[in-house]
Amino acid sequence: MSAVPTPPGAGRYAPSPSGDLHLGNLRTAILAWALARRTGRAFHLRVEDLDRVKEGSEQRQLEDLAALGLDWDGDVVRQSERGAAYDEAIARLETQGQVFECYCTRREILEAPSAPHAPPGAYPGTCRDLTPAAREQGRQRMRELRRAPALRLRTEVESWQVHDLWAGEVTGTVDDLVLRRGDGVVAYNLAVVVDDAAAGVDQVVRADDLLSSAPRQAHLAQLLGLPEPSYAHVPLAVNSVGARLAKRDGAVTLRDRLERGESVREVVGRIGDSLGLRGCRAAADVLERWDPAASPRHPWVVELPS
Numbered sequence: 001m002s003a004v005p006t007p008p009g010a011g012r013y014a015p016s017p018s019g020d021l022h023l024g025n026l027r028t029a030i031l032a033w034a035l036a037r038r039t040g041r042a043f044h045l046r047v048e049d050l051d052r053v054k055e056g057s058e059q060r061q062l063e064d065l066a067a068l069g070l071d072w073d074g075d076v077v078r079q080s081e082r083g084a085a086y087d088e089a090i091a092r093l094e095t096q097g098q099v100f101e102c103y104c105t106r107r108e109i110l111e112a113p114s115a116p117h118a119p120p121g122a123y124p125g126t127c128r129d130l131t132p133a134a135r136e137q138g139r140q141r142m143r144e145l146r147r148a149p150a151l152r153l154r155t156e157v158e159s160w161q162v163h164d165l166w167a168g169e170v171t172g173t174v175d176d177l178v179l180r181r182g183d184g185v186v187a188y189n190l191a192v193v194v195d196d197a198a199a200g201v202d203q204v205v206r207a208d209d210l211l212s213s214a215p216r217q218a219h220l221a222q223l224l225g226l227p228e229p230s231y232a233h234v235p236l237a238v239n240s241v242g243a244r245l246a247k248r249d250g251a252v253t254l255r256d257r258l259e260r261g262e263s264v265r266e267v268v269g270r271i272g273d274s275l276g277l278r279g280c281r282a283a284a285d286v287l288e289r290w291d292p293a294a295s296p297r298h299p300w301v302v303e304l305p306s
Contacts, residue, residue, distance in 0.1 A: 009202030011036025014046040014192070017057035020253040021064055023302055024207065024237025024245045027271045031234055032205035033070045034287040044199050045072040049080045050185050064254045067264050069283035077199065079191050086186040089194045089224055090151060090179055098223060099179065101149035102127040103138030122175045128154065151180040153220065160215035165232035166297055167208070172215030193217050197226040208233035209244070238299045245302055252302065274300045
């Protein structure tokens, strides 16, 4: 009897509606879409709107993605509407004894001595094993500051390994990461793990500034009994001095370029050129011609005329 083929999973693009997408964001979106489509996967769009929301940004982002020729399956998912799913995941971890309250301020964490081999800013474990009396003191302090304690993961590993399409095997530090902030907002690492699993996302394509987060997220997925996705982290777009591309670098968004007389086809052409694909005029051209194995592994230096 022949084996039943495994149904294809899904890819996704998940912008934060904090402003218009710049050329690097649009490039990553096209590659996430193209890799999903060429592997027979669905492609989902998720708006990560738990914080840093600028009015009107979501609609403008969706319009820009559609203008490039991207399409997506199903409704747009918004993290602000998924609080119950995050609560359920935290409750599951609490039942497993893997959550503790943290009463530290950000400054206290940064100034505390780090554990050996931990990266700068990694949580040093200050509140992990407090006595009942010390925990009550911490809660009293939070009441005085009029905020709730953060909830952190009580991890039992120091590192975790993931496989990335371009970076290969990547081992990263896993600390007692935040699950819910003191202001009540669910942390990014938890939200993306829960959302990806719920949408059947098994292929995560995003910028490589998030590569260091992948081991944490993969470990968290394992603790929650969720499947670990495959990863493909796209090199960042940077300016002429090698800094991450940003609005201050000038006309770096699709709308900026259109205002300066370029067409959508020409903007996609720029993105295609950055991949060594001359003559692309729509996302479909990238889908047809792009070879992921030959994709550049270095940052895209964006140089634009004024």
